[in-house]
Amino acid sequence: LNGSWRASAGVSVAATAQNSAAFVVGASVRTADGQVRTITTVKPASGALSVFMDGPVLDGNLVGYPNKLSLVDAPTPLPAAPSDPIAEVTPPAIEPVQLVGVALSGAAFGPSILPGKHGTNYIYPAESYYKKYAEQGLKLVRLPFLWERIQPQLDTELDAAQLALLTRSLDFAQKHGVKVVLDMHNYYRYYREPIGSENVPIRSFANTWKLIAEKIGNHPALSGYGLMNEPNTKGLWPEAALAAAKEIRKVDRTNWIYVAGDRFSSAWHWPQSNTQLIADPWMRDPENRLIFEAHMYLDRDTSGLYTDKTETFAPDLGINRANPFVVWLR
Known part of the structure; x- marks a missing residue:
């Protein structure tokens, strides 16, 4: 729902080089509703990254697109280039599959x-x-x-x-x-x-x-x-x-x-x-x-x-x- 998985605690984010470097297993993220979660798994998927976290399933209406997912910290922090910051990412708009026709x-x-x-x-x-x-x-x-x-x-x-x-x-x-x-x-x-x-x-x-x-x-x-x-x-x-x-x-x-x-x-x-x-x-x-x-x-x-x-x-x-x-x- 809105880029948030229905059966697992996960969201989809754009598969940019910056996100791939930032969203790694062990990193902490803050969802739009204020929860802090730890990343447990990351899987590439058709131009996006599926980022799975610990804890219960997320509410896509609260944390999904167009809300933002913020990086709290990473296991090995590195300074970001001034022209290429990693601060917040927005999950990509995932078009829902049409099933009525x-x-x-x-x-x-x-x-x-x-x-x-x-x-x-x-x-x-x-x-x-x-x-x-x-x-x-x-x-x-x-x-x-x-x-x-x-x-x-x-x-x-x-x-x-x-x-x-x-x-x-x-x-x-x-x-x-x-x-x-x-x-x-x-x-x-x-x-x-x-x-x-x-x-x-x-x-x-x-x-x-x-x-x-x-x-x-x-x-x-x-x-x-x-x-x-x-x-x-x-x-x-x-x-x-x-x-x-x-x-x-x-x-x-x-x-x-x-x-x-x-x-x-x-x-x-x-x-x-x-x-x-x-x-x-x-x-x-x-x-x-x-x-x-x-x-x-x-x-x-x-x-x-x-x-x-x-x-x-x-x-x-x-x-x-x-x-x-x-x-x-x-």
Whole structure:
């Protein structure tokens, strides 16, 4: 919250040379609300330093940006150069991740005709949609696309026409202040063959995401990468998710990575279907900027088809369906 960690006593400060020299383990700092704490750990993180201190969790409303964090003393004090003082630092403004938005379908239409023809079998949403939802306060778009269209042949360069369409979509979003999650809407398949099979190795899936990140990762409208929509793999997904996320991080250390869950990402079934998703410590490291993505449908079989038109719904059904995922996150 405002550059202050929610689960630990820590804040983020700009990773300047002065701050790196000053904020070291053992140094004492004074927070904006007057507390004096001792630094226990310092970790670099995407242009910032995560400074962790002893004591309970800090209140980001009191000590976070734009409040100041002051250096009280350091274990080995050195005189500061007159032109380069180290007195007070302001934690950088960390833009909160936007989690309320809308899915703009179109680019994943016509999955039975691959790669298909733009404007006939599928479309990319027009600028008017980004404008419309931005005016309604929905500043996040989940943009589905198909792997077979961005890369019609496995292990080759990305399709230039599709990249242009994706980039144009991001340009529309940027114009209207909207962030975009690129959602590979393939249900863990490539031309109907599962990822991890002999013809579609996991390394090919991971490398495709690396190529996408290389081409689009610097766009200011990008929120992050949705690795896969609703995988249903009976245990194969954790290896593929880890591989793809690591490949992205080789070229993009900033944008979020959205990690769906197995069994169609069902929030209700999440704990039993994703026992190995974070087995690797890399998937639990906050420095890797991962967001876990669950889906929830309220019909009886959780399919989202709502075939029984007479079905009724308890007022707290949504809470109960989401709860297993929330407990897992904690």
